[in-house]
């Protein structure tokens with residue numbers, strides 16, 4: 140098992156890697172040639188995402204009880220955004236998690252519940268308009284109440300996804316900061332995405348030196364993070380080295396930088412996932428990714444905790460698996476729906492895509 144795992148994470152030099160590179164060169168042209176050259180120079184090579192998916196996905200076993208395949212909670216959903224937390228939470232279930240919760244504002248809860256009876260939705264978070272006439276003391280009490288409610292549940296979860304559709308309301312973000320500290324107290328892994336990254340970029344201490352934090356920035360979110368932490372612009376020539384530095388300066392958090400190729404680093408190794416996905420860039424694909432990372436990270440953690448000798452980072456495995464599956468599903472959905480492909484079409488393809496890589500029986 141140890142040898143197999145290490146060989147998946149270590150650098151790939153297989154003939155199939157070369158043929159994939161060739162296919163990508165044909166598709167993307169000279170830019171890919173440049174990318175491959177940098178890969179080789181900096182020892183950053185494409186991860187074997189399909190093998191990682193096969194490795195971390197647990198087999199379906201009649202002896203297992205509800206909850207053992209993962210309990211995920213999404214902290215997100217406000218007046219403006221109800222789609223994002225739904226996409227993240229339902230993706231977790233579609234991949235194979237047993238339970239998926241959403242902690243959102245009171246306005247967002249009935250809407251999210253109406254999308255799916257599968258989700259457990261908690262109308263808990265409060266925005267500034269609720270407290271506009273409150274004294275400081277009343278605000279503090281309300282925050283304590285919100286965090287206290289989350290505290291009742293938190294030990295049951297395997298991973299949190301913080302930020303899809305959270306919005307940027309200051310009072311709400313203050314509460315979420317406290318929820319992040321609570322998660323750290325319980326050593327609970329969390330994936331930070333969307334507006335969670337807005338929060339973290341302005342309060343780096345929330346994730347600093349927490350190895351169980353995974354950040355999944357898109358292009359904008361990455362720019363803001365680099366500017367804040369490294370005090371410079373994004374380095375398009377040397378993305379792998381800059382990503383490694385960023386993760387290192389943040390004390391070993393794992394960062395999945397989304398883009399044409401997804402790049403993943405924990406400050407030590409850098410991996411990329413470039414499996415062909417889809418040319419559609421409809422909103423919500425990052426939300427699928429954040430929910431998926433949470434599930435695969437939990438599964439990787441289970442796998443590794445059963446094998447003391449394994450030193451691999453479950454967050455890296457989770458990111459590779461999630462990125463690979465999302466891209467496969469996006470590609471399949473695009474084959475079926477072409478220009479009209481939407482995020483819900485990609486979610487509908489998650490099961491079929493995973494089944495193609497690691498069949499249920």
Ligand SMILES: NC(=O)C1=CN([C@@H]2O[C@H](COP(=O)(O)OP(=O)(O)OC[C@H]3O[C@@H](n4cnc5c(N)ncnc54)[C@H](O)[C@@H]3O)[C@@H](O)[C@H]2O)[C@@H](O)CC1
Nearest residue numbers: 220221222223302303304305306333334359360422423426
């Ligand atoms: N159907 C839905 O409900 C969806 C909701 N989404 C949510 O939408 C929210 C925003 O995500 P995006 O990917 O659009 O975020 P981005 O940060 O990529 O872009 C949002 C917009 O805000 C602008 N912006 C940049 N910096 C800003 C700042 N400091 N303050 C205010 N605005 C700034 C950007 O120029 C951009 O136009 C997140 O909570 C995300 O999860 C998305 O996930 C897409 C789908």
Ligand SMILES: Nc1ncnc2c1ncn2[C@@H]1O[C@H](COP(=O)(O)OP(=O)(O)OP(=O)(O)O)[C@@H](O)[C@H]1O
Nearest residue numbers: 357358397398399401416421422423424425426428
């Ligand atoms: N240029 C691209 N080419 C191919 N795939 C891409 C490209 N950009 C993003 N992706 C894929 O889409 C996924 C989501 O990335 P994206 O940048 O759209 O996230 P996002 O902006 O956070 O999405 P959301 O709308 O959910 O907030 C990435 O993991 C990646 O696999």
Ligand SMILES: [Mg+2]
Nearest residue numbers: 333357425426
């Ligand atoms: Mg996003």
